[in-house]
Amino acid sequence: MAEAGVQSVERALDLLEILAELGDDAGLSELSERSGLPLPTIHRLMRTLVGRGYARRLPTRRYALGARTLGLGEAAGRQLGAGARRHLARLARELGETANLAMLDGEMAVYVAQAASSHSMRMFTEVGRRVHLHSTGVGKALLGELPDAAVRDLADRTGLPAATEQTLTDVEALLAAVREAHERGYAVDDGEQEIGVRCFAVVVPGVPVPAALSVSGPAARVSYEFGERAVPLLHEVARDVARELTGS
Structure with missing residues (x-):
């Protein structure tokens, strides 16, 4: 159970790093292509990141870094x-x-x-x-x-x-x-x-x-x-x- 939890954290951080490297918003398919993760997994992780303020879901249904990353930086x-x-x-x-x-x-x-x-x-x-x-x-x-x-x-x-x-x-x-x-x-x-x-x-x-x-x-x-x-x-x-x- 602990190992799965660590894997989830690593995957979430990977997605944040991808958004940072892109310097722009990204759709689920682009995040999947870059991370190698399946779409359902990305959707679940991004929903959590959005809920915590570390990512934003745009009206276009694409994702970008959220305001809470500014404070961390x-x-x-x-x-x-x-x-x-x-x-x-x-x-x-x-x-x-x-x-x-x-x-x-x-x-x-x-x-x-x-x-x-x-x-x-x-x-x-x-x-x-x-x-x-x-x-x-x-x-x-x-x-x-x-x-x-x-x-x-x-x-x-x-x-x-x-x-x-x-x-x-x-x-x-x-x-x-x-x-x-x-x-x-x-x-x-x-x-x-x-x-x-x-x-x-x-x-x-x-x-x-x-x-x-x-x-x-x-x-x-x-x-x-x-x-x-x-x-x-x-x-x-x-x-x-x-x-x-x-x-x-």
Whole structure:
């Protein structure tokens, strides 16, 4: 009996994850195709999720994530951010610039923790802010983990809006940049999100929700020579953050 209960929980979570990955509503047949579960099972599980507020049944008889998932996401972000903050503080202390932790949030990235620079001139980023992937260091680091087809698909869905004149708005240029980021192990935002600001970012390895760590500041201070010193430390701290987030 206990085993069946665990299986039901796993299946319900699978359906919620499918809805999250789709980024849109879905019908029973689509959920069945993606999950491999029979329609009666999906109907029963979705009815329970709707009743608890974790899913919504739309007038079209399709399903979408419910309002209660928002509260869980916000709470999880706060808790994960709190756990990572001391590691970010180390980055800010040793490098002298603002350090950020961002996580993938649908088709964008959201900043969940930050340690501010000691300098009076600070960056646009703030905890809770959502940003496009193509115009930020953390976003390009995350895109570098995806196959080209997934990057193209995301660009088709969201477009590539320009935040500055340096923003990559051509999908081929973006693909070249994220391939390079993946190969060298870090991404750079060179005035693409905010004029005069440079950012170095790396992926946090082995965490359930894709995440990236960054350090950013005015380009006059955050030079490419600064990056040579910053990137190894970013990788070291990213591993520490991964252990913090996974409890391993």
